[in-house]
Amino acid sequence: MYAYDEIDRTLVNERVSEFRDQVKRRLSGELTEDEFKILRLQNGVYLQLHAYMFRVAIPYGTLATNQLRALAHVARKYDRGYGHFTTRQNIQFNWIKLAELPDALEDLAKVGIHAMQTSGNNMRNVTSDQWAGVAPGEIEDPRIWSELIRQHTTLHPEFSFLPRKFKIAITASDHDRAAIKIHDIGLRLIKNEKGETGFEVLVGGGLGRTPFIAKTIKHFVHGRDILSYIEAILRVYNQYGRRDNIYKARIKILVHELGIEKFSREVEDEWQHIRNSSLQIDDEVIEDIRSRFTYPSYEKLPHMPDELRQAAADPDFEAWRKNSVAPHKVQGYSIVTISLKPIGAPPGDANAEQMDALADLADKYSFGEIRVGHEQNLALPHVAKRDLPALWKALDKLGLATPNVNLITDIIACPGLDYCSLANARSIPIAQELTRRFANHELANLIGRLHINISGCINACGHHHVGHIGILGVEKNGEEVYQITIGGRADENAALGSLIGPGVKFDEVADVIEDVVEAYLALRERPEELFMDTVKRLGVEPFKERVYATR
Amino acid sequence: MTSPLEQKKIKIAGPSIVTANRTWDGIVVYRTAAKSWSADLSEAAIVRNSDEAKALLAESVADDVGAIGPYIAPVQVGADGKIEPGNLREQIRRTGVTIGQSAQA
Numbered sequence: 001m002y003a004y005d006e007i008d009r010t011l012v013n014e015r016v017s018e019f020r021d022q023v024k025r026r027l028s029g030e031l032t033e034d035e036f037k038i039l040r041l042q043n044g045v046y047l048q049l050h051a052y053m054f055r056v057a058i059p060y061g062t063l064a065t066n067q068l069r070a071l072a073h074v075a076r077k078y079d080r081g082y083g084h085f086t087t088r089q090n091i092q093f094n095w096i097k098l099a100e101l102p103d104a105l106e107d108l109a110k111v112g113i114h115a116m117q118t119s120g121n122n123m124r125n126v127t128s129d130q131w132a133g134v135a136p137g138e139i140e141d142p143r144i145w146s147e148l149i150r151q152h153t154t155l156h157p158e159f160s161f162l163p164r165k166f167k168i169a170i171t172a173s174d175h176d177r178a179a180i181k182i183h184d185i186g187l188r189l190i191k192n193e194k195g196e197t198g199f200e201v202l203v204g205g206g207l208g209r210t211p212f213i214a215k216t217i218k219h220f221v222h223g224r225d226i227l228s229y230i231e232a233i234l235r236v237y238n239q240y241g242r243r244d245n246i247y248k249a250r251i252k253i254l255v256h257e258l259g260i261e262k263f264s265r266e267v268e269d270e271w272q273h274i275r276n277s278s279l280q281i282d283d284e285v286i287e288d289i290r291s292r293f294t295y296p297s298y299e300k301l302p303h304m305p306d307e308l309r310q311a312a313a314d315p316d317f318e319a320w321r322k323n324s325v326a327p328h329k330v331q332g333y334s335i336v337t338i339s340l341k342p343i344g345a346p347p348g349d350a351n352a353e354q355m356d357a358l359a360d361l362a363d364k365y366s367f368g369e370i371r372v373g374h375e376q377n378l379a380l381p382h383v384a385k386r387d388l389p390a391l392w393k394a395l396d397k398l399g400l401a402t403p404n405v406n407l408i409t410d411i412i413a414c415p416g417l418d419y420c421s422l423a424n425a426r427s428i429p430i431a432q433e434l435t436r437r438f439a440n441h442e443l444a445n446l447i448g449r450l451h452i453n454i455s456g457c458i459n460a461c462g463h464h465h466v467g468h469i470g471i472l473g474v475e476k477n478g479e480e481v482y483q484i485t486i487g488g489r490a491d492e493n494a495a496l497g498s499l500i501g502p503g504v505k506f507d508e509v510a511d512v513i514e515d516v517v518e519a520y521l522a523l524r525e526r527p528e529e530l531f532m533d534t535v536k537r538l539g540v541e542p543f544k545e546r547v548y549a550t551r
Numbered sequence: 552m553t554s555p556l557e558q559k560k561i562k563i564a565g566p567s568i569v570t571a572n573r574t575w576d577g578i579v580v581y582r583t584a585a586k587s588w589s590a591d592l593s594e595a596a597i598v599r600n601s602d603e604a605k606a607l608l609a610e611s612v613a614d615d616v617g618a619i620g621p622y623i624a625p626v627q628v629g630a631d632g633k634i635e636p637g638n639l640r641e642q643i644r645r646t647g648v649t650i651g652q653s654a655q656a
Contacts, residue, residue, distance in 0.1 A: 027575055029616040047620055049644050051577035097576035346650055417640060418648040428650045478638060 001064050001369055002147055003292045004112045011155070012109045015116060019043050020102035027099060042122070042160075044115030045101060048421050054079075054096040055118040056108065060128035060146040060170075061089035061372040065359040068370055070111045072355035078104045082351040085340060087412060087463055088167065089127045089372045090118055094419050116154060121162045123153040127169045129177045130373035133295065134381045136329045139189045140197060142172040144290050145226065148281070151289075152227050159234055163241030164249035166234070167206075174492065179374055181205050181214045181494035182466060184251045185233060190220065197223040203233060203263070204255030205494075207460035212252040213494050215260045217267065223286065225271075228279035232271035236263065296367035296382050301332025304385070311389035319441055320392050320403040325383075334385055336366075338378040338395060339402040339410060343439045346428045347413045348376030357398050365391050375451075376412055377405065407444040408452060408517070409435040412463055416456030416473065417480070423456035425473025425480035426506070430454055433510045438517075447517055450531045453488070466490035468531050469516060470497045471509060480506045486516065486543055487535040500544045504551075512547050519546035561605045566628045568595040569604075569611045570641070571618035579644045580618050582611045588618050592634050592645055597626070 004012075019039070026036040040046075044055040056071065063071075071091055075083045078100050079093040086092055096104065108114065117124055126146045133141040149168060153159055159166070169178040172189035180186030186202035198220045205214025221229045233251075240258070242248045255263050311317045326335040338358070341347050350358070358378065362370045365387045366380035373379060383391060395401040404410050411434060414420065416427030431454055438444050453467025457474070464470035470485035481503035488497030504512050517531075523542055524534045535543070569582040573590075580588040581595035589595070598604040604623050611621035625637030636642040643649060 027616075032615050033574075033619045047572055047577065049640070050579060050647065051572070095577075099575045418643060418650055426649060428648075432650060480639065 001062065001294050002059075002143070002289075003294065005292070009112065012112065012114045012116075015043070015114060016102060016105045016109050019105060023098060023102050038120065040098075041120040042116065043101075043105070044118035045096075045098070046119060046421075048094065048415075048419050049417075050419070051095045052098055052101070053419070054093045054101060054104065054115065055086070056091050056093070056113060056115050057118045057125045058089050058091060058113075058372050059125060059150055060132065060143045061130045061374075062132075062143060063370040063372065064111070065362045065368045065370065067111045067113050068355050068359040068362070070108055070113060072352040072359070073107060074104050075355065076352040077107075082349050083355070084346070084415065085348040085350065085372055085376050085378070087374050087376060087414075087461060088125055089130070089374060090125055091372070092415075094415070119165075120160075121164050122160050122166065123149075123156070123162075124165055124167045126150050126153075127167070127178055127183075127374065129171050129173060130371040130379050131177060131326070131335055131381065132172065132371075133293070134328050134330075134333075134335055135173050136327050137173060138329070139172040139191060141290075141293065142170040142178075142187075142189050144286065144293065145187070145189065145199075145223070146170050147289050147293075148227070148286065149230065158231075158238065162234070162238060163243045164246070164251075166237075166251065168230070176490075176492040176494075177373065179463070179466070179490040179494070181492075182207055182211075182463070182490060183214065185230060186214045187226070192220050192222075199223070199226055201229060201233075204252040204260070206250050206252040207463060207465045208250070209247060209458040209460075210250075210253060210256075211460070211465045211496050212256060213496065214252075215255065217260060217264045224281045224283075225275050227281060228275040228277065229267075229271055231274060231279060232267045235270050236266045240266070296369075298330045298333060298382070299384070301384055301386065303331055305332070307386040307389055311392075314389075316403075317389060317392055319445075320396075320401050321388060323403055323405045323407060324401075325388060328382070332385055334383050334388060336380045336383045336388070336391065337373070337405045338380065338400050339405050340377050340400075341404055341410050341435065342399050342402045343409065343435045344432050345435075347411050347431050350378070354398050354400060357394075358400065361391060361394055375410065377410070403441055404444060406449050406451070408438045408447050408450045409444055411435065411452045411454060412467065413454040414456050414461035416454070416462075420456060420461075422459055423473070424458075424475035425456045425482065427454040427456040427462055427471075427473060430471060430473070430482070430506070430509050434513055437510050437514060446527075447521065448527075448530050450517075451489075452513070463490060464488075465496045466494060467497060468535075469513060471513075474503065476503065482506065482509045484509075484512055484516070484547070486540060487532070489532060498540045500540050501548050508551075515547045516543050519543050561601050561608065561623065563598065563601060563604050563623060564625065565637070566597050566599055566626050567604055567623050567637075568592070568597060568626050568634070569607050569621050570595075570624050570644070571611060571621035573618050574616060582607055582621065586610060586614075588614070592626075592636070595626070595634060597628060597634070598623075 202214035417423040455462035485497030584596040
């Protein structure tokens with residue numbers, strides 16, 4: 001966990017007071033909606049179909065148990081008893097009243113949580129690997145650098161009115177769990193030949209109506225220079241980014257139109273002006289941030305405790321363990337992913353009772369720490385292996401032990417037309433139906449790793465472009481129509497999916513996905529060949545034939 | 552935010568209403584003939600041509616404290632005068648999410 005200092009606490013508290021005054025003036029009519037809109041957006045408040053939506057930041061996806069309890073409290077007191085974890089490690093509340101928002105913010109501020117820069121054309125929540133600090137083989141904890149960037153960019157006047165929103169993600173592992181290649185800036189922590197810490201810097205990734213995979217702009221930027229290099233990128237973007245057309249305003253468009261070579265020359269020129277300035281980071285700054293992250297005092301534990309050996313006889317436990325439990329950097333410990341994808345439920349939702357109970361379990365089994373992943377699941381990062389059976393039983397009672405992590409029912413979905421004012425089509429009911437179709441664990445296991453991503457409009461909050469199977473809802477002649485893509489992925493080999501054919505109606509989507517899966521099972525060369533490998537080997541055509549032959 | 556009144560033309564294809572979200576709590580509301588807002592669609596003022604729509608929208612926009620984001624939405628009016636939403640989006644805004652509020656809640 002990271003311990004905020006007095007500056008952070010003052011900043012958050014002052015922001016609450018400021019927003020309370022702004023809301024008061026809005027409700028009295030002193031501020032018009034035109035004047036107020038930018039202020040509410042800077043505090044994570046959107047207007048959705050049924051109500052205001054309140055998006056709360058969870059920096060680099062790390063939560064303490066008192067923070068999770070505070071989120072449960074907000075869900076219970078100010079909303080309808082649940083929250084929705086997003087693809088950028090935030091949480092959203094869908095039914096907040098504007099008049100009560102300052103109180104909700106004040107309650108969150110008591111535990112160091114805020115909603116700053118979760119909306120608007122500024123630097124958004126810096127996201128990272130949900131296994132940061134505990135993943136085996138990691139270069140170092142990427143959250144130290146995430147926190148550095150968070151501090152530098154929070155309320156930074158130069159980056160508060162960018163042409164468009166701006167998102168940074170950081171990973172420090174070979175396997176990218178932070179989806180850095182679909183971010184405006186992606187940072188991959190690496191060491192150079194001297195053993196110095198630095199970053200491969202990628203730029204211009206993003207989804208939406210014009211999707212791009214990020215390109216490497218510099219293969220190594222020393223850690224001490226990372227702020228100046230990011231600032232150089234942002235300055236070039238601020239100068240040349242389009243402000244006349246919202247659809248062309250993201251940095252990905254600028255990078256595409258200038259070309260990565262010209263864009264990188266512009267950045268390099270700017271960087272040379274500022275790299276030897278106060279933006280150069282002293283080692284002491286990094287060490288200070290590092291010292292504010294606390295890590296558990298791990299015990300020396302056996303690799304295979306008796307409790308785990310005995311529990312292995314239970315097939316239900318084993319099914320859960322095999323897809324929810326991952327290796328930890330410390331012997332005797334595990335990382336446990338908690339599926340927020342129960343069969344038939346909206347992906348990423350957790351109710352207040354679950355959040356409170358999970359906080360209790362994190363205190364008992366995970367040194368009081370919870371993580372949020374971009375796949376809309378949670379994780380307990382420090383669970384002793386001996387505690388896995390007891391944890392599993394407790395999670396099962398809460399409806400949080402669905403053994404489907406990374407399987408076909410572990411679906412990423414945006415809120416869609418059920419909540420979102422931008423959406424053209426529903427996402428969640430599609431996800432719910434698909435989880436019912438593939439509810440049988442043996443079938444899901446037979447299919448193996450397969451990610452379905454669903455978006456209810458071209459803005460792509462459900463990351464459909466990078467789903468192994470992507471589903472995009474659009475509106476055509478007043479009806480919901482869904483386009484299906486296959487072959488996308490969001491990891492270190494990120495790729496955009498390819499359309500398999502004409503759109504299908506709402507009621508047909510689950511049938512079509514079943515056809516795609518049946519085609520895969522028939523086409524794969526061996527059980528170990530994953531869906532993505534079959535698509536890579538054969539291309540789209542055989543799947544297209546299967547789906548459209550009878551339609 | 553671009554004002555709806557800045558749209559060059561307001562075209563409606565059939566009976567329509569003006570809907571928005573109430574400012575203090577965000578709930579869905581409809582403009583009434585009494586120049587107020589109601590959460591009940593049956594109380595919405597019906598407009599049937601572009602001039603009427605433009606006028607109703609203009610007075611709705613002017614009431615900036617009462618509700619935000621007003622826009623014209625299609626409705627169907629039955630023989631008995633009952634008003635129903637004219638598309639799925641408005642149906643969902645009226646009756647709520649189609650998923651059970653939260654299957655876990």
